Amino acid sequence: MLGWLRRVIIGLLALVGLLVLVVAGGLYLLSEQIFEQYESRWQAEELPPRMLLNLSLTGPLPEQEGDAVQALIRRQHQPSLRQVLEALDRAAIDPRVGGILADLSHAELGHAQAQELHQAILRFRSAGKPAIAFADTFGEGQSGNTAYYIASAFDHIWLQPSGDVGLTGIALNFMFLREVLDDLGIDPQLMRRQEYKGVVETLTEHGLTPAVRENYRRIADSLHGRMIEDIAARRSVDPAHLRALVDEAPIDAARGLENRLVDRLGYRDEARAAALALTGGDSRPVSLTAYARTAAKSEKKPAAEIALIAATGPIVRAAPDGLFREDMAAAGQLADALDAAVNTPSVRAILLRIDSPGGSYIASDSIWQAVRRAKESGRPVVAWMGNVAASGGYFIAMAADRIVAQPMTLTGSIGVAGGKIVFAGALDQIGIGHERIATGENATLYSPLEPFTDAQRQHMERTLDRIYADFTGKAAAARGLDSAQIDRAARGRVFTGEDAREVGLIDAVGGYAEALQAVRDLLSLPDGAPLKLQPFPAPEDPFQAMLDLLRGGELMQALGSLSRLSALLTQYEALLGGAMEAPEPLRLPLPELR
Numbered sequence: 342m343l344g345w346l347r348r349v350i351i352g353l354l355a356l357v358g359l360l361v362l363v364v365a366g367g368l369y370l371l372s373e374q375i376f377e378q379y380e381s382r383w384q385a386e387e388l389p390p391r392m393l394l395n396l397s398l399t400g401p402l403p404e405q406e407g408d409a410v411q412a413l414i415r416r417q418h419q420p421s422l423r424q425v426l427e428a429l430d431r432a433a434i435d436p437r438v439g440g441i442l443a444d445l446s447h448a449e450l451g452h453a454q455a456q457e458l459h460q461a462i463l464r465f466r467s468a469g470k471p472a473i474a475f476a477d478t479f480g481e482g483q484s485g486n487t488a489y490y491i492a493s494a495f496d497h498i499w500l501q502p503s504g505d506v507g508l509t510g511i512a513l514n515f516m517f518l519r520e521v522l523d524d525l526g527i528d529p530q531l532m533r534r535q536e537y538k539g540v541v542e543t544l545t546e547h548g549l550t551p552a553v554r555e556n557y558r559r560i561a562d563s564l565h566g567r568m569i570e571d572i573a574a575r576r577s578v579d580p581a582h583l584r585a586l587v588d589e590a591p592i593d594a595a596r597g598l599e600n601r602l603v604d605r606l607g608y609r610d611e612a613r614a615a616a617l618a619l620t621g622g623d624s625r626p627v628s629l630t631a632y633a634r635t636a637a638k639s640e641k642k643p644a645a646e647i648a649l650i651a652a653t654g655p656i657v658r659a660a661p662d663g664l665f666r667e668d669m670a671a672a673g674q675l676a677d678a679l680d681a682a683v684n685t686p687s688v689r690a691i692l693l694r695i696d697s698p699g700g701s702y703i704a705s706d707s708i709w710q711a712v713r714r715a716k717e718s719g720r721p722v723v724a725w726m727g728n729v730a731a732s733g734g735y736f737i738a739m740a741a742d743r744i745v746a747q748p749m750t751l752t753g754s755i756g757v758a759g760g761k762i763v764f765a766g767a768l769d770q771i772g773i774g775h776e777r778i779a780t781g782e783n784a785t786l787y788s789p790l791e792p793f794t795d796a797q798r799q800h801m802e803r804t805l806d807r808i809y810a811d812f813t814g815k816a817a818a819a820r821g822l823d824s825a826q827i828d829r830a831a832r833g834r835v836f837t838g839e840d841a842r843e844v845g846l847i848d849a850v851g852g853y854a855e856a857l858q859a860v861r862d863l864l865s866l867p868d869g870a871p872l873k874l875q876p877f878p879a880p881e882d883p884f885q886a887m888l889d890l891l892r893g894g895e896l897m898q899a900l901g902s903l904s905r906l907s908a909l910l911t912q913y914e915a916l917l918g919g920a921m922e923a924p925e926p927l928r929l930p931l932p933e934l935r
Contacts (some may be wrong), residue, residue, distance in 0.1 A: 349404050388635055389625040393616055394432055394441040396629040398448035398491075404456075404668070404696050405651035410412050422727075423453060423694070423874065425650065426853045432466040439620030440471040441629075442613060443495065446478065448488040451728030452564060452749035453838075455487040457852045459571070462494035462771070471619045473711035475499040480507025480591060490568055493575040497619075500603040500614040505591040508602070511565045513516050518546050525874065526766025530793055531758060532801060533807035538756035538833025540732075556834055560751065565839040571751045576601055587903050597884035603873040617836060644871035647860055648674065648682035648691045650718075651876075656700030656733040670697050670737075672704035676711035678877040683718045684720065685877075690721040690860050692874065693741060699732025702757065702808050709815070712740040721863035724736075725856035727849075731835055732757075735846070736812060739819040739836040743859040744847040745861070753841055756815055756833030757808045760801060764788050820845050 343426070347486075351929035381429075401861040402422040420428070432438040441462075450458065466472050479485030485507030493500050497678065507632070522529060522544065531542040539553035549557070569587070573580040578601055586592060588598055593669055597603045600734070617624055654668035661669075682688045693712065699705070716722050724741035731754035738744050740753075746752055768775055775790050783800065785791040822845055830844040841847045849855050861870055 345457045348368060355712075374629070388437060388632065390437055390629045391436050391621055391624045391689060392630050392632065393624045394428075394438055394632055395626050396443040398443070398445055398450070398530075400447065400449050401451065402454060403630065404694060406876065420633055422457060424633050424931070425458060425629060426461050427565050427874070430631055430854075431463050432632065433465045433470065436630075438470065439624050440473065440616060441465060442475065442616040442626075444471045444609065445476045445488045445492050447476055448476075448491060450487050450491070452487060453726070453728040453747040453852070455490050456747040456749055458491050460852055460854065461496040462491070466494075467497060469534070473497040473499065473612060473619070475609055476504060477501040477506070477609070478504030480505060480509070483507070484509045485511070486511070486568065490572060493572045497605065497615075499605045499607050500594045500597060501608055502594050502606045503595050506594075506597040506602050507586050507591040508568075509559045509590045510587050513561055513567075514550060516889045517543055517547055519545060526764075526770045527766075528660060528763040528766060528792060530763055530798075531760035532805055533758040533833065534805050535832035536917040537835070538754070538758050539835075541758050541760075544762070549847060553750070560835060560837060563840055564749055567837075567839065578602070593663070598611045605656055608923065619888070642871045644873040645864060645866060646685075646687045646873050646875055647676075647683070647687045648688045648726060649874040650678045650682065650691060651696075652734070653694075653695045653696050653727075654739060655710070656697055656704045656737070657702045658701055658707070670704075670708070670777045672701075672711075673708040674878075675737075676710050679711040679715045682877045683715050683720055688720065688875070690864055691715055692736070692860060693722055693724045693726065695724055695730040695734050695738055696727030697731075697734035697737075698729050699734050699736070699754065701733065702736075702812075704734035705736040708737040709740050712737060716740065716742060721860065723856050723859045723863070724751055725853070738813075739816050742863055743849070745849045745854075745856040745859055746841060746847045747852050748837060748839040748850050750838035750841075751835055753830065753834055753836040753844075754809070754828075754845055755812055755831035757805050757812065759805055759808075761787060761793075763789055763792050765792070800871060806888070816846075832869060 385542065390889070399419060402419055402425060403474050404422060405425060406421040406689070429441075430581075434440070440523050443462075448455075461470050466718055472495040474492040474497065476488060476492065478498075478501060479489040485505070486509065489506060489508050519529070529541070531541040531545050536550070536552040539549070539556065542549060542553055569580055569775065572578070573583045576583075578586075578837065582600075586602070592600070592602065594603065598606055605612070607615075613626070652670040654670055656670045656672070658672050660671035661672065677690065679822050697934050713721055723743040724738035724744045726734075726738065726744070726746035729751045730738055730746065731752050733751050735755060765775065777785060777788070779785055779792065783797060786793075786797050786800070813827050813831050815822070816822070816831065820827075820830075820884075826845060831844055836844065838847060838850055840851050849859065856867065857872055860866075860872060861868065
């Protein structure tokens with residue numbers, strides 16, 4: 342018994358020590374971010390007179406900036422998508438910028454984000470500046486579709502001789518759990534409106550139903566067709582020939598060069614030397630992040646102030662606090678941000694960035710009302726869609742004055758699904774009994790231990806009918822669709838942005854540039870008039886984030902609890918063991934900031 346306690350204590354002490362090291366390392370990395378942000382307050386940054394911008398993509402670009410602690414935890418050191426697009430557009434007209442070199446070896450963007458970057462590079466090139474892309478490979482053991490799609494916008498593509506062009510086509514994969522759930526005694530009692538609302542099928546079906554299969558087939562064809570069309574145009578390759586190459590992919594570097602999919606074979610250092618030669622011998626490499634930070638501060642033009650509000654992740658009524666929280670579109674926070682923008686006299690319009698697959702109906706309706714309230718205040722609202730703005734993501738967009746989506750955005754999904762998963766049979770199989778005491782006919786309505794009664798199922802069906810009627814009614818009113826048109830656009834169908842425009846769900850196909858132009862049009866500003874995007878809420882101050890972490894975050898509370906527990910166990914061991922020598926507990930000097 343005492344030996345076991347000793348091992349427990351030693352293990353706890355080791356864990357506490359490890360956590361101390363983690364905290365110390367994390368605070369050190371966070372301090373680097375703080376220094377980077379505050380450095381300009383005491384040291385002016387200067388850009389060289391001639392620059393080659395360097396962009397290195399190491400994953401998806403964050404949709405919003407500002408949460409320093411979350412960026413640290415997720416190892417996100419990239420600028421946001423908006424910062425990259427803004428910097429590229431500024432660089433196109435900056436005479437100091439001679440060109441750009443992008444390393445796309447680890448680019449992992451969604452389809453709509455890839456289109457945004459593709460279009461931004463084309464705008465940069467239209468200023469007559471060279472754009473060079475390098476990759477060691479476009480996909481290794483996985484598809485390289487989006488990375489190569491971005492590269493196709495550059496006028497020079499370099500590929501490492503050992504690399505591949507992994508332009509393999511579009512694949513949508515689904516797993517179905519119904520058989521294993523049946524074996525386990527788990528009953529998914531889920532309902533939907535209507536037949537194209539496929540979100541429940543992985544649990545309720547053994548395979549795709551015909552309607553959902555038809556819908557996803559159209560999505561795959563639309564995405565693939567857009568990629569083929571754009572790449573063929575940029576690379577001057579016949580679309581039919583490109584489709585044949587896709588069917589043979591991945592293609593090795595030599596064949597990629599032979600078929601004009603790449604321009605040069607070489608290594609990263611060789612691509613860098615070639616890029617510097619193209620931009621002039623006196624050019625100096627500057628990271629796009631550093632350029633964005635410095636060039637933005639030097640901007641002197643008067644500009645209309647536009648509130649930028651991001652709805653990212655699942656839509657929820659309230660987002661949980663915590664160090665390891667994921668991005669969520671919380672109704673209260675978004676409504677507060679919209680109200681704050683409306684109450685800021687200098688804000689003339691709102692750009693609502695949406696990248697969400699949907700979520701809570703109640704939360705979606707709350708955000709919809711906040712968007713409508715902002716619009717009624719006289720502030721135009723433009724919804725700018727990301728990789729996905731479907732179901733609840735579309736719900737919050739439809740109140741905007743204008744909706745802009747990329748051709749490869751996934752949107753629509755006007756429908757609803759609900760119900761519950763019943764685990765009673767699984768508990769019976771493993772010998773866990775259960776019983777209930779209920780005081781109302783619907784007390785067990787949401788219980789995972791009781792199946793729906795007939796009356797309860799009818800109640801749920803009526804609830805789904807009510808929500809579906811509300812969703813379709815608001816969509817029809819917002820988009821000016823009659824009953825036949827909204828039926829064609831709804832029933833749970835998911836559309837690409839290109840197809841969504843055809844059925845009247847969006848106003849324009851495009852991205853960042855088109856969304857900004859929509860703002861100008863609504864404000865009656867001339868084409869190209871300068872706009873200043875101001876994030877709401879304001880980006881988090883890294884210094885304040887560190888203080889909050891020290892003041893009372895979960896990590897420090899956990900450290901304190903472990904320290905106290907180790908001390909108690911040590912005292913208990915000494916009590917039981919008498920004269921037995923006990924290790925001295927590690928006592929942490931926990932800060933107490935008031």
